[in-house]
Amino acid sequence: MAGWNESQLRKYNIKVDKIPTLQYDDPKVDSLLSNNKPVLIKGSKLVSQVLKWDLDYLAEHMNSICCNVLVSKNHKFKYYDQKKITPNMTFKPISRPSPMIFSEFAKKIKDWKKGDSRLYMQQVLNNSISQRIVSDFVMFNWDWIMSKQKVCKWGSLTSNLLLIAQEGNVTPCHYDEQQNMFASIRGYKRFILFPPSEFECLYPHPVHHPYDRQSQVDFDNPDYIKFPKFKEACGYEVIVGPEDVLYIPMYWFHHVESLMHGGCTVSVNFWFKAGSVEKIEYPLLDHQKMVIMRNVEKMLAEALHDPNEVGNMLNTIVLGRYT
Numbered sequence: 001m002a003g004w005n006e007s008q009l010r011k012y013n014i015k016v017d018k019i020p021t022l023q024y025d026d027p028k029v030d031s032l033l034s035n036n037k038p039v040l041i042k043g044s045k046l047v048s049q050v051l052k053w054d055l056d057y058l059a060e061h062m063n064s065i066c067c068n069v070l071v072s073k074n075h076k077f078k079y080y081d082q083k084k085i086t087p088n089m090t091f092k093p094i095s096r097p098s099p100m101i102f103s104e105f106a107k108k109i110k111d112w113k114k115g116d117s118r119l120y121m122q123q124v125l126n127n128s129i130s131q132r133i134v135s136d137f138v139m140f141n142w143d144w145i146m147s148k149q150k151v152c153k154w155g156s157l158t159s160n161l162l163l164i165a166q167e168g169n170v171t172p173c174h175y176d177e178q179q180n181m182f183a184s185i186r187g188y189k190r191f192i193l194f195p196p197s198e199f200e201c202l203y204p205h206p207v208h209h210p211y212d213r214q215s216q217v218d219f220d221n222p223d224y225i226k227f228p229k230f231k232e233a234c235g236y237e238v239i240v241g242p243e244d245v246l247y248i249p250m251y252w253f254h255h256v257e258s259l260m261h262g263g264c265t266v267s268v269n270f271w272f273k274a275g276s277v278e279k280i281e282y283p284l285l286d287h288q289k290m291v292i293m294r295n296v297e298k299m300l301a302e303a304l305h306d307p308n309e310v311g312n313m314l315n316t317i318v319l320g321r322y323t
């Protein structure tokens with residue numbers, strides 16, 4: 001019995017393949033991790049000591065802690081970088097930060113009814129949360145996750161994000177610049193991942209835009225005129241359930257949704273810096289080309305002193321000369 005069914009998945013018109021599911025002690029796990037290939041890992045017991053982290057338990061022990069909560073007028077929580085909003089920019093995000101104490105968040109979730117704004121708690125776990133949560137946190141299977149960090153030569157652990165989502169919440173397609181071991185504690189989440197080679201099909205916003213790293217394509221209503229190559233996107237899909245750990249390689253695009261009618265989901269991610277010494281061999285890896293493209297956009301925006309001129313200059317360089 002899977003614990004979920006297809007009727008809980010939102011419907012998209014995207015070609016997907018499967019992500020390998022392996023036991024934590026299968027030697028193929030380390031080779032997939034080391035080669036930046038996604039894998040769903042079972043049996044690691046990474047978060048087995050905190051399966052009790054449901055809304056009531058967390059409310060009891062985080063009651064008066066002010067937490068980072070996002071509020072959205074619809075089911076999508078598209079991240080944006082506030083530092084990239086410039087004074088003369090008209091930027092109207094669908095979701096926005098609305099910090100509140102945990103007890104208020106828990107009450108709003110319990111009282112939520114259709115039509116209300118949705119909520120999504122995304123709180124960095126640190127030792128200022130509460131004694132009990134900290135004592136639970138130290139019970140993660142740190143030996144295992146740190147052994148993965150070592151074998152893959154990742155950089156340091158930068159943060160753990162505690163994610164508490166309402167059923168049906170969606171984090172739209174985006175990529176991160178860190179290695180990510182994503183652990184599910186309660187509920188089921190659907191991930192659709194795309195390798196960096198699909199960059200041209202996913203049309204991320206310009207680097208200087210507040211929606212940097214986020215795909216411009218609305219999966220619920222794709223604009224095939226503006227984004228024609230989205231039709232060709234080939235993804236990888238997996239359902240992540242309690243105690244599962246999904247490796248999301250850096251620069252891999254991912255869409256995430258908490259299954260509909262599945263209740264709240266509770267997850268924790270583990271973001272690691274990329275490894276320091278990444279060997280440069282040719283041909284370059286696709287994610288290395290993404291880094292180059294990002295650097296070209298940043299350099300041109302800086303040299304031109306106006307990000308809005310970057311597109312024109314790139315067109316001038318390419319059109320009729322490289323195409």
Ligand SMILES: CC[C@@H](CC(=O)C(=O)O)C(=O)O
Nearest residue numbers: 163170171176180182256269
């Ligand atoms: C950040 C929220 C998202 C997960 C994700 O994108 C990541 O861990 O990188 C999700 O679970 O809704």
Ligand SMILES: [Zn+2]
Nearest residue numbers: 174175176254
């Ligand atoms: Zn992400």
